[in-house]
Amino acid sequence: MTFPQVSISGGTRNRLLATLSPADLDLLKPDLETVALEQDAVLARAGDEIDYVFFPHSGAILLMIDMADGQTVATGVVGCEGAVGSLSVLGASPSGITAVVRAAGTASRIPAPRFHAAFGRSPGIRQAIQKHVRSMLIQFQLGAACNALHPVEARMARWLLQLRDRVDSDVLPLTQHALSQILGVRRTTVTLLMGNLRKRGAIRSDQRGRIEIDQARLLAAACECHRVMRIEAEEIFSGDKVRTRGMAPANDPRIPEIEADDAV
Known part of the structure; x- marks a missing residue:
């Protein structure tokens, strides 16, 4: 799919890219392009190789599992705090999920092989992706528990x-x-x-x-899963302990604004 290119002023609005040092960002910049993400666009399809890694600046991208009988279910959502396709650094293999733009926005994208090369050269990029992976694991794990309970x-x-x-x-x-x-x-x-x-x-x-x-x-x-996901993600990205064990109150000022059965 071809994405229309757009221009974004004022620097990156993607949290992962914003954490990188100028030197680390320079490894990516020559291959980064800013594209518009149109609603319902498919960024990656289950069973296909990952062509690009996307760093959203705005909008929301759902990670969907497609079952053999045609049913689907969402396992995660990515916005300006994360990336889509970055797990391809773990090894060449077809995508296990279908990534669909649910809310239109913009993103920086880079060809997957170029991102893999920069990932291999930069400890800073590896650290940023490790944070993203940990954050997504929280989504997946809590989502699985939520769906069951x-x-x-x-x-x-x-x-x-x-x-x-x-x-x-x-x-x-x-x-x-x-x-x-x-x-x-x-x-x-x-x-x-x-x-x-x-x-x-x-x-x-x-x-x-x-x-x-x-x-x-x-x-x-x-x-409570929504609140826990937000708290856990903020702890990962900020490095600060937002909570101890147990649940924080719903209006806890330390939590920043960011970002199955059919039976009822």
């Missing part, structure tokens, strides 16, 4: 909040069909859940492929 309504609220963190808007570009693919449930289940959340005031509107949310009320409907 928490009601689907709480999981839907969690996903809406994860997307809201990346988009930084209370209006999300989502259809009920997209939500059914994210959650791995039937469309009828999503319709029922949306009605429940609307009654609670957590969702104000869901028309024309856009869902408007009330963040505070949605937080009350979500399980």
Whole structure:
């Protein structure tokens, strides 16, 4: 797929790239290009080789698992805090996931072989990717536990909040069909859940492929996994201990703003 190139002033808005020293960034700059990410664009497809590594500046990219029977489920989301395709440094192998742009934005991309070369030369780049990998592992591990243990309504609220963190808007570009693919449930289940959340005031509107949310009320409907993911990720990237054992309160000022069964 060809992505239209755009110009971004004021430096990078990608957190991983922003952590790099000027010398490390210089290893990537000759091969980096800034591209527009259009909604529903596929950045990587399961079974295909990784051609590019993407560093989003804005927008949200879902990591999807495609099952043999055609069903899908989301396992993670990446925004300006991370990268897509960076795990290809672990070795040449087909992508295990399909990466789909859920909310349009922009990204810097680099051909995967060029990124692998820079990764091999720079301890700073390796350290940045290690942080990203640790952050994604938290998403995958907590997501697996959440899918097994928490009601689907709480999981839907969690996903809406994860997307809201990346988009930084209370209006999300989502259809009920997209939500059914994210959650791995039937469309009828999503319709029922949306009605429940609307009654609670957590969702104000869901028309024309856009869902408007009330963040505070949605937080009350979500399980603790969204908050834990954010705290754990901030600890990894900042190096500071944001919490001790146990849960921090939902309005903890130390947490920065960033970013299955069908039964209900």
